[in-house]
Amino acid sequence: MQTLVSGCTNRRMDDYTLGIIWSIGSYQENRFVFKHRDRYYLEQIQKRFGNTIYEQIGTTGKSQFVLKTAQLKPEDLYGWSERNAQKRDIPGLTRYNDFLRAYFEIHSALGYHTAYGRKKQKKYKRLRLRVYGNYFLIKSMNDILSDSKADRKSIQRVNSNNTTAYLQYTSLNEIIAILNWITGNPCNKEFWDDIDRKISEPIKYK
Numbered sequence: 001m002q003t004l005v006s007g008c009t010n011r012r013m014d015d016y017t018l019g020i021i022w023s024i025g026s027y028q029e030n031r032f033v034f035k036h037r038d039r040y041y042l043e044q045i046q047k048r049f050g051n052t053i054y055e056q057i058g059t060t061g062k063s064q065f066v067l068k069t070a071q072l073k074p075e076d077l078y079g080w081s082e083r084n085a086q087k088r089d090i091p092g093l094t095r096y097n098d099f100l101r102a103y104f105e106i107h108s109a110l111g112y113h114t115a116y117g118r119k120k121q122k123k124y125k126r127l128r129l130r131v132y133g134n135y136f137l138i139k140s141m142n143d144i145l146s147d148s149k150a151d152r153k154s155i156q157r158v159n160s161n162n163t164t165a166y167l168q169y170t171s172l173n174e175i176i177a178i179l180n181w182i183t184g185n186p187c188n189k190e191f192w193d194d195i196d197r198k199i200s201e202p203i204k205y206k
Contacts, residue, residue, distance in 0.1 A: 015093060016186055017044050018077070019102025022091065026083060031070040040188050041106065042067045086163060088134035096144050101182040105191045107132050110175070110198055125204040128168060129175045132158070135165040142167055148181030150174040172202050 024036050034045050035058070042053045042065045049069040058064045074080040078091035093099055112125035131141065135155065142152050150169060158164040169175050179195060 015098035016102045019099040023106040032072045034067045037064045039065045089136045090140045105188045127202045130166050132166040138165045149177045
């Protein structure tokens with residue numbers, strides 16, 4: 001079985017950091033605001049802009065980390081639009097492996113779902129990969145991920161206004177192909193350690 005390469009190091013802002021900005025950034029009162037429960041992603045922004053990271057209690061009552069900077073402007077980015085925009089697409093880049101690595105780390109989920117053997121006689125759990133985002137962004141991502149040798153998928157809508165959607169992969173070969181295609185440096189080691197554990201046990205019978 002093909003295996004993942006998940007070692008990582010840190011370096012200056014690049015398409016990976018742009019993926020973080022796209023995933024958690026919002027532009028408010030002439031400055032960018034970044035919020036996430038994992039301090040790691042704020043630290044990648046901090047390396048570029050040097051602003052202070054602080055902790056606060058979010059609207060859900062859970063702790064999160066925050067960084068704000070006025071040094072970054074929407075026009076500095078490649079086709080920026082707000083995360084809650086009705087139409088939001090992926091930025092125009094030469095290659096997408098690094099950008100999508102950050103995006104998947106923040107907006108994807110690799111977990112188990114219930115499946116059945118032949119004639120539904122035996123129930124088991126198998127891996128399923130989902131990645132979420134604005135419908136137009138997911139539509140573009142569907143085409144881009146075909147470079148990883150994964151088939152294009154039917155886009156699933158999440159909410160009634162059709163703004164949010166997701167792609168879903170249940171073929172182990174396709175899941176591994178996508179993850180191998182986006183793996184690289186820098187990366188969130190905890191995310192990839194969890195990926196490696198799950199890939200080593202793609203099927204559970206209990």
